[in-house]
Amino acid sequence: MPLPLLLASASETRAAMLRAAGLAPQVLPARIDEEAIRAALEAEGASPRDLADALAEMKARKLSDKHPGALVLGADQVLELKGEVFSKPETPDAARAQLRALSGKTHRLLSAAVVYRASRPEWRHVGEARLTMHDLSDGFIDGYVTRNWDSIRHCVGCYQIEKEGVCLMSRVEGDHFTILGLPLIPLLSWLRLRGEIPA
Numbered sequence: 001m002p003l004p005l006l007l008a009s010a011s012e013t014r015a016a017m018l019r020a021a022g023l024a025p026q027v028l029p030a031r032i033d034e035e036a037i038r039a040a041l042e043a044e045g046a047s048p049r050d051l052a053d054a055l056a057e058m059k060a061r062k063l064s065d066k067h068p069g070a071l072v073l074g075a076d077q078v079l080e081l082k083g084e085v086f087s088k089p090e091t092p093d094a095a096r097a098q099l100r101a102l103s104g105k106t107h108r109l110l111s112a113a114v115v116y117r118a119s120r121p122e123w124r125h126v127g128e129a130r131l132t133m134h135d136l137s138d139g140f141i142d143g144y145v146t147r148n149w150d151s152i153r154h155c156v157g158c159y160q161i162e163k164e165g166v167c168l169m170s171r172v173e174g175d176h177f178t179i180l181g182l183p184l185i186p187l188l189s190w191l192r193l194r195g196e197i198p199a
């Protein structure tokens, strides 16, 4: 009998990916102070990959302590450009500034997932995608952000690849789901191996 699956994430995109794969996660966002944790880890010299993994783990662990009988999935996505980690934009102008920084360059998206059960980690994976942007004019960036602010404000890269964001890119390496925010294929493979989904 499959265990209940809890998604410790407020990300509608992550929930939609899991449901599209036939899973029925209960969504219970784990409220952690990501900014404080990120600052502490970066002060210790944590890599962007370790940062994403640690944040995903903290979300999963917090919820697993309260729901020991379930599989709890925590996730986190980090954008890295030349060693600098970017966060989700607070304002449209912050999004414009971030896209100007990413323009014409290759950045990495690191999407971490950690599964806990009964307060113990059972599985973890960090997926990586590399995305190269065209040289974007200020006029294009301004229009793109104005048109898409309501959706890109929730995205660490200030774009949604499955919508107009694809027009920003000259090259994408890595899987689509990792860009959306979850290493879905390795996760489903592990759930299948465990007998949590049909094989």
Ligand SMILES: Nc1nc2c(ncn2[C@@H]2O[C@H](COP(=O)(O)OP(=O)(O)OP(=O)(O)O)[C@@H](O)[C@H]2O)c(=O)[nH]1
Binding pocket: 008, 009, 010, 011, 012, 013, 014, 029, 030, 075, 076, 077, 078, 088, 154, 155, 156, 157, 159, 160, 161, 162, 165, 179, 180, 181
């Ligand atoms: N639809 C879509 N979402 C994206 C894309 N790129 C990044 N995201 C979303 O950007 C968000 C990354 O921020 P996170 O801090 O990892 O997650 P969150 O949305 O704040 O949710 P929590 O897991 O509760 O922290 C996630 O919701 C991703 O799904 C994209 O191209 N398309």
